[in-house]
Amino acid sequence: MSEQPAPAGPEIEVRGLRKSFGDNEVLRGIDLEIRQGEVVCVIGPSGSGKSTLLRCVNLLEEPTKGQVFVGGTELTDPDVDIDAVRRRIGMVFQQFNLFPHLTVTENLTLPQRRVLRRDKAAAAKVAAENLERVGLSEKADAYPASLSGGQQQRVAIARSLSMGPEVMLFDEPTSALDPELVGDVLAVMRVLADEGMTMMVVTHEMTFAREVADRVVFMDGGVIVEDGSPEQVIGAPRHERTRHFLARLLDPAMAQVEEETSDQVGGSG
Amino acid sequence: MTATDVRLQPKKKGLTRRRKRSLSRGVQYVVFVAAVIAFAVSADWGRLKNQFAQGSIAKQMFPDVITLALKNTVLYTLSGFVVGLALGMVIALMRLSSVGPYRWLAGVYIEIFRGLPALLIFIFIGVAVPLAFPGTEIVGGTYGKVALALGLVAAAYMAETIRAGIQAVPKGQMEAARSLGFSPARAMTSIIVPQAFRIILPPLTNELVLLFKDSSLVLFLGVTLEERELSKYGRDLASTTANSTPILVAGLCYLLVTIPLGFVVRRMEAKAQEAVK
Numbered sequence: 001m002s003e004q005p006a007p008a009g010p011e012i013e014v015r016g017l018r019k020s021f022g023d024n025e026v027l028r029g030i031d032l033e034i035r036q037g038e039v040v041c042v043i044g045p046s047g048s049g050k051s052t053l054l055r056c057v058n059l060l061e062e063p064t065k066g067q068v069f070v071g072g073t074e075l076t077d078p079d080v081d082i083d084a085v086r087r088r089i090g091m092v093f094q095q096f097n098l099f100p101h102l103t104v105t106e107n108l109t110l111p112q113r114r115v116l117r118r119d120k121a122a123a124a125k126v127a128a129e130n131l132e133r134v135g136l137s138e139k140a141d142a143y144p145a146s147l148s149g150g151q152q153q154r155v156a157i158a159r160s161l162s163m164g165p166e167v168m169l170f171d172e173p174t175s176a177l178d179p180e181l182v183g184d185v186l187a188v189m190r191v192l193a194d195e196g197m198t199m200m201v202v203t204h205e206m207t208f209a210r211e212v213a214d215r216v217v218f219m220d221g222g223v224i225v226e227d228g229s230p231e232q233v234i235g236a237p238r239h240e241r242t243r244h245f246l247a248r249l250l251d252p253a254m255a256q257v258e259e260e261t262s263d264q265v266g267g268s269g
Numbered sequence: 270m271t272a273t274d275v276r277l278q279p280k281k282k283g284l285t286r287r288r289k290r291s292l293s294r295g296v297q298y299v300v301f302v303a304a305v306i307a308f309a310v311s312a313d314w315g316r317l318k319n320q321f322a323q324g325s326i327a328k329q330m331f332p333d334v335i336t337l338a339l340k341n342t343v344l345y346t347l348s349g350f351v352v353g354l355a356l357g358m359v360i361a362l363m364r365l366s367s368v369g370p371y372r373w374l375a376g377v378y379i380e381i382f383r384g385l386p387a388l389l390i391f392i393f394i395g396v397a398v399p400l401a402f403p404g405t406e407i408v409g410g411t412y413g414k415v416a417l418a419l420g421l422v423a424a425a426y427m428a429e430t431i432r433a434g435i436q437a438v439p440k441g442q443m444e445a446a447r448s449l450g451f452s453p454a455r456a457m458t459s460i461i462v463p464q465a466f467r468i469i470l471p472p473l474t475n476e477l478v479l480l481f482k483d484s485s486l487v488l489f490l491g492v493t494l495e496e497r498e499l500s501k502y503g504r505d506l507a508s509t510t511a512n513s514t515p516i517l518v519a520g521l522c523y524l525l526v527t528i529p530l531g532f533v534v535r536r537m538e539a540k541a542q543e544a545v546k
């Protein structure tokens with residue numbers, strides 16, 4: 001697994017992906033390729049299957065049908081060592097999911113030690129570097145509960161980075177944050193993108209998508225409706241559904257309604 | 270709120286809420302004082318003191334009641350707790366397993382051992398096991414038997430507590446661990462279980478208090494003089510002296526441990542409640 005073939009193909013490849021929860025078909029045939037170093041933002045109304053798609057990419061959800069490849073390895077192959085592949089895929093959640101019983105440093109070192117078997121000193125060194133990267137060195141010994149949401153999310157990013165991933169997945173990383181804290185998290189992600197990380201980002205932050213993404217994918221009803229450059233998808237959408245979604249997102253009154261309904265969906269599952 | 274009610278409906282017949290409340294409190298005090306007086310008058314204090322509070326007999330119990338009896342009670346309790354915790358952990362994980370027969374077995378164990386009086390388990394360990402497997406010795410002699418008997422009972426309760434604790438850890442914790450490359454087993458042991466234990470520390474401590482009292486059932490295993498714990502020690506001494514003072518002293522020794530432990534539990538519960546807010 002350590003010897004990677006030269007990245008001839010895409011870093012992430014999704015083929016004919018379908019996912020059902022019971023009778024509810026949430027993903028209805030997704031095909032997507034993401035090249036190494038590419039930043040792809042996934043946008044779309046709440047309930048359109050964005051999180052499910054992201055979670056299928058690291059197999060937190062088991063696809064009902066189709067294939068997922070990351071770095072040339074097929075994750076959907078039942079014989080693949082999924083834990084080994086997941087080490088190469090970082091994931092950042094809307095709710096941060098830091099380990100509350102551990103300090104910030106321990107959050108970063110424990111996975112390295114238990115999963116990568118790094119020794120104490122090496123893990124501590126990597127942790128310190130990554131805390132520095134997200135600008136939180138002074139919080140090394142704090143517990144997550146004492147941090148703001150924005151700080152917690154930056155720690156969560158640093159925790160993922162400490163595992164040395166090839167790919168980072170972000171599921172609405174700023175949606176649970178107070179507006180004034182969003183900027184710090186997006187700044188960290190922007191630097192990461194500039195450094196060449198392959199990133200798949202589900203977000204409602206249109207400015208971020210427009211400025212940072214190489215590509216924007218618009219999803220609705222479990223399918224990819226539109227896939228292209230930010231200028232094209234956000235600036236000059238071809239499909240009525242995309243236009244409708246963007247109009248609602250940009251109209252503050254409608255956006256409010258959107259947010260409230262998405263809160264309800266998020267709260268129940 | 271009461272004040273508003275009164276102002277809004279000044280003419281309403283009957284008692285206001287405030288007056289009803291103070292009346293009810295008054296009645297309760299009267300009943301309480303009457304009960305205390307009735308008890309004090311009817312009890313034969315002289316005989317009670319003679320029977321339960323003989324200073325010379327109490328003195329004669331020291332230091333054995335502490336260095337032997339209380340020590341053994343603590344030892345029995347802790348060994349039972351350790352066995353119960355280990356076994357309870359295994360049963361809790363079986364209960365949460367994706368393998369059906371494991372879940373079923375764990376469920377059966379919990380139902381059986383929660384449904385049986387601890388006394389029966391002690392008798393079973395003391396009598397049936399040596400009968401059924403002649404020649405076998407439970408490791409550790411009496412200590413081993415007590416640890417096993419108490420552990421078997423405690424495990425059933427602890428398994429349910431541990432399972433509830435594990436389920437109370439938010440789902441996102443397992444997902445975060447898995448996404449970092451933890452295997453399910455390793456995520457469970459290094460991320461989920463440590464958090465679960467923080468949640469269930471109060472009920473586990475309660476279980477310790479229950480075990481502390483249940484250790485008195487050692488009585489039914491037949492123990493040597495050196496192996497006696499508080500209850501057996503108190504009872505033996507009560508019969509040799511033909512006086513109940515040793516029972517009272519032994520009882521106080523139990524309270525010496527259980528009351529502080531109960532206090533600790535309430536403190537932890539209050540703290541946990543605060544953390545939720």
Ligand SMILES: Nc1ncnc2c1ncn2[C@@H]1O[C@H](COP(=O)(O)OP(=O)(O)O)[C@@H](O)[C@H]1O
Pocket residue numbers: 021024026044045046047048049050051052053265269
């Ligand atoms: N674990 C689950 N069990 C059942 N239904 C689910 C589950 N996760 C998501 N869903 C359903 O899948 C649909 C898409 O959800 P999701 O991928 O979270 O959408 P989005 O992230 O675009 O808001 C929703 O209708 C949701 O109710």
Ligand SMILES: [Mg+2]
Pocket residue numbers: 050051052172
């Ligand atoms: Mg979502």
